[in-house]
Amino acid sequence: MDIARRAGVSQATVSLVISGGAASDQIAESTRQAVLAAATELGYSANVAARSLKGGRNHLLGLYTFEPVFPTDQHDFYYPFLLGVEEETAAQGYDLLLFSSVTSAADRSIYAGGANRLKLADGCVLLGRNVRHEELNALVQEDFPFVFIGRREVTDGEISYVGADYVAATSAMVAELHRRGHERILYLRAIEDTEPTRDREQGYRAGLAAAGIEVDERLIQGLADPAELSAEHVLHWIGRYGVTAILVEPTEDNRLVDALTAMTDGARVRFPEDCSIALLGEPPSWTPQLRDWTRFSLPRAEMGREAVRMLVGLLGDARSTSHQVTLPCTFVPGDSIGPVPRGDQA
Amino acid sequence: MDIARRAGVSQATVSLVISGGAASDQIAESTRQAVLAAATELGYSANVAARSLKGGRNHLLGLYTFEPVFPTDQHDFYYPFLLGVEEETAAQGYDLLLFSSVTSAADRSIYAGGANRLKLADGCVLLGRNVRHEELNALVQEDFPFVFIGRREVTDGEISYVGADYVAATSAMVAELHRRGHERILYLRAIEDTEPTRDREQGYRAGLAAAGIEVDERLIQGLADPAELSAEHVLHWIGRYGVTAILVEPTEDNRLVDALTAMTDGARVRFPEDCSIALLGEPPSWTPQLRDWTRFSLPRAEMGREAVRMLVGLLGDARSTSHQVTLPCTFVPGDSIGPVPRGDQA
DNA sequence: GTCAGGCGTTTATACGTATTAATGGGAGCC
DNA sequence: GGCTCCCATTAATACGTATAAACGCCTGAC
Numbered sequence: 001m002d003i004a005r006r007a008g009v010s011q012a013t014v015s016l017v018i019s020g021g022a023a024s025d026q027i028a029e030s031t032r033q034a035v036l037a038a039a040t041e042l043g044y045s046a047n048v049a050a051r052s053l054k055g056g057r058n059h060l061l062g063l064y065t066f067e068p069v070f071p072t073d074q075h076d077f078y079y080p081f082l083l084g085v086e087e088e089t090a091a092q093g094y095d096l097l098l099f100s101s102v103t104s105a106a107d108r109s110i111y112a113g114g115a116n117r118l119k120l121a122d123g124c125v126l127l128g129r130n131v132r133h134e135e136l137n138a139l140v141q142e143d144f145p146f147v148f149i150g151r152r153e154v155t156d157g158e159i160s161y162v163g164a165d166y167v168a169a170t171s172a173m174v175a176e177l178h179r180r181g182h183e184r185i186l187y188l189r190a191i192e193d194t195e196p197t198r199d200r201e202q203g204y205r206a207g208l209a210a211a212g213i214e215v216d217e218r219l220i221q222g223l224a225d226p227a228e229l230s231a232e233h234v235l236h237w238i239g240r241y242g243v244t245a246i247l248v249e250p251t252e253d254n255r256l257v258d259a260l261t262a263m264t265d266g267a268r269v270r271f272p273e274d275c276s277i278a279l280l281g282e283p284p285s286w287t288p289q290l291r292d293w294t295r296f297s298l299p300r301a302e303m304g305r306e307a308v309r310m311l312v313g314l315l316g317d318a319r320s321t322s323h324q325v326t327l328p329c330t331f332v333p334g335d336s337i338g339p340v341p342r343g344d345q346a
Numbered sequence: 347m348d349i350a351r352r353a354g355v356s357q358a359t360v361s362l363v364i365s366g367g368a369a370s371d372q373i374a375e376s377t378r379q380a381v382l383a384a385a386t387e388l389g390y391s392a393n394v395a396a397r398s399l400k401g402g403r404n405h406l407l408g409l410y411t412f413e414p415v416f417p418t419d420q421h422d423f424y425y426p427f428l429l430g431v432e433e434e435t436a437a438q439g440y441d442l443l444l445f446s447s448v449t450s451a452a453d454r455s456i457y458a459g460g461a462n463r464l465k466l467a468d469g470c471v472l473l474g475r476n477v478r479h480e481e482l483n484a485l486v487q488e489d490f491p492f493v494f495i496g497r498r499e500v501t502d503g504e505i506s507y508v509g510a511d512y513v514a515a516t517s518a519m520v521a522e523l524h525r526r527g528h529e530r531i532l533y534l535r536a537i538e539d540t541e542p543t544r545d546r547e548q549g550y551r552a553g554l555a556a557a558g559i560e561v562d563e564r565l566i567q568g569l570a571d572p573a574e575l576s577a578e579h580v581l582h583w584i585g586r587y588g589v590t591a592i593l594v595e596p597t598e599d600n601r602l603v604d605a606l607t608a609m610t611d612g613a614r615v616r617f618p619e620d621c622s623i624a625l626l627g628e629p630p631s632w633t634p635q636l637r638d639w640t641r642f643s644l645p646r647a648e649m650g651r652e653a654v655r656m657l658v659g660l661l662g663d664a665r666s667t668s669h670q671v672t673l674p675c676t677f678v679p680g681d682s683i684g685p686v687p688r689g690d691q692a
Numbered sequence: 693g694t695c696a697g698g699c700g701t702t703t704a705t706a707c708g709t710a711t712t713a714a715t716g717g718g719a720g721c722c
Numbered sequence: 723g724g725c726t727c728c729c730a731t732t733a734a735t736a737c738g739t740a741t742a743a744a745c746g747c748c749t750g751a752c
Contacts, residue, residue, distance in 0.1 A: 009731075009732090010731065010732050010733080011708085011709080011732090012709095012710085012711080012731075012732055012733075012734095013730090013731060013732075014709095015708090015709060015710060015711085016710090016711090016731090018709095019709080019710070026729075026730070026731090027730070027731085028729090028730060028731090031730080031731085043465075043484060043487075043488040043490075045463055045464070045465040045466065046708085046709075047399070047465075047707085047708050047709070048395070048404070048466045049394075049395045049396070049397075049398040049399040049404050049707085049708080049709090050395075050399050050707070050708035050709040050710090050737090051708080051709055051710080052395040052709095052737095053393070053395040053396050053399050053707090053708080053709075053736095053737050053738065053739090054708080054709050054710050054711085054736075054737055055709095055710075055736090055737065056709075056710060058466075059447065060443070060466075079425075086444060086446055089444075089446050089447075090446035090447055093447050094446070094447055095443060095444060095445055095446055095447045095463075095466070096443070096444040096446050097406070097441060097442070097443050097444075098432060098435075098441060098442040098443075098444065099441050100432055100433075100435050100436035100440070100441055100442050101405065101435075101436055101439045101440055101441045116391035116392075116394075117394050117441070119391075119393065119394055119395070120394045120395065120404070120406075120441075138389055141389065142389070142391075355701075355702090356701070356702050356703080357702090357738085357739080358701075358702060358703075358704095358739095358740085358741080359700090359701060359702075360739095361738090361739060361740055361741085362701090362740090362741090364739095365739080365740070372699075372700065372701090373700070373701085374699090374700060374701090377700080377701085392738085392739075393737085393738050393739070395737085395738080395739095396707090396737070396738035396739040396740090397738080397739055397740080398707095398739095399706095399707050399708065399709090399737090399738080399739075400706075400707050400738080400739050400740050400741085401707085401739085401740075402707080
């Protein structure tokens, strides 16, 4: 190390001065000044790799997303999370490492190339819907500190996460519909069995139970691709099952809203005149808001911030217990729900 | 390394098998299989820190902004740049390091703490209006590889940058106004003497020259804070100098557009009926676009991408020469310019 | 039988830092 | 003056990997 030579001291001394805020009180003031001067002069900065190799921390937090975030629509969905993460990371005095290379790689795996690149950072915030649970398990076993944004379960053990309270929000949505007289409420769920979907379904059932309505399993329909949702479907459900309201999960992109808009434009189905409809979440904010859909919105930025706070907490405590937090969603009244259509009233 | 023990070979052999796709043909197939088996079994993943320590490069590109990006409006201004940088970084197989800690620190200096934290990355993309030129100079002297987004000058030597062609865009804007008969064109410039402002002024003068109009120095006015721009000012300029069109530099936030909107709302001045107005740039995109201002827009995402490409090029070439590129802006017709008002026609 | 040569593997070393144990020198005390 | 003790500094080591150089062994040739 050339700083040492420059200041005429040993490498160990330099290390003590630079990093050892604690142990550097053992160092004579004159020496410390000399070292700092030399460091400044040479534009020195510690090598992260070496530092983290040694086992020290490098003051980096990582952010890894399981989905690519570049398609602009999805990016816009994830942006508020990122904003929160970035803001709190800065507030905590850390730098933020975006694992874009892994994200964009063909195989899209944390362990691509046999290397868990996440370990570059002290800890990591994870984000994304299509999680590879086996990778999460691996992370847990290595006990690498990380926090997931969104509730996630793993088979062995518990992980830390900051989730949105989909259960309560969905349940409240059912209650809201029930207050307006609806009893035949269709729930269109994503076909993949991920945690957010499970939570919504649980909230749906809980909401019905609270309203004293028995669950009609035929009113829980899987929807593989929101784009395939058409007026025919809706009219069919109305006619066949007496559906008066629909709850539907939006995707991270704008396919759902596009489909709904197409329906409305065709005037085949009117919301809420023919049928009430509410979104169990919020479509990407960039979507031109032609319509103020009834929905609930996640506190995305706050979730990002909270995840970082939690992560920093984990880093501080050596014996890191996992933490789980769910934050409440905000109900957005919108204008797509209304009373039960005349002909269908009980 | 416990994989070595597990497979009954040496650490070097493991390294050859794991990383040396090239040199691993020297390894007997049986040995390689044994090593790979052991690696899989133990859930091994290479330590990136060690790897990059040995290799010198850690495959990180940095992004540093001279202004804090958290006030939502400014963030929205910088966001497209960030998007481009992020996208191309991923495409190049690098990870992106956001220097948020430095950004948010009180002293906001690259060299905070006597250390150049930027060196954490292999190279760095810089961004921001209020540059500290002395820091740029220092970076140049260390010859740390970096690329600035926006044209920047330093006293000693040249730096690499990807800029927007403000000169041509402003000149074209003047030509556009002249085509509609305007000859008394007021230029409201930022009061700080930064490169973008200088370029706009140069473009303004060039445009006038091309149109055969002599520059009236009284028509170049400094504007410290766009918020202070009022109907009184505009009416004054119209009455006193016979101004029929205004060119104004927008800020990274929404103060300018707010001021213009306030003027319009008060109906004190109508654009373009009373006076044409065009923005020499683009306000933050999040601004509720009450009005489609005539302006030009920077290819921000493309600038970000190009900056990363250039940076990666610098990293590849050991003998790094500096490169300068300016990208053309896009004219956005909008609806805030029109013909010369009746009473003012020559 | 000896020796060259090639191949598969290992030994040794370097990367830059943090940390512990050791070293040196100076001051204080008897 | 000699001894001890303390404190500022240093030497030594470890972290996990990549790589050049060295090594041993086996084959083929003379």
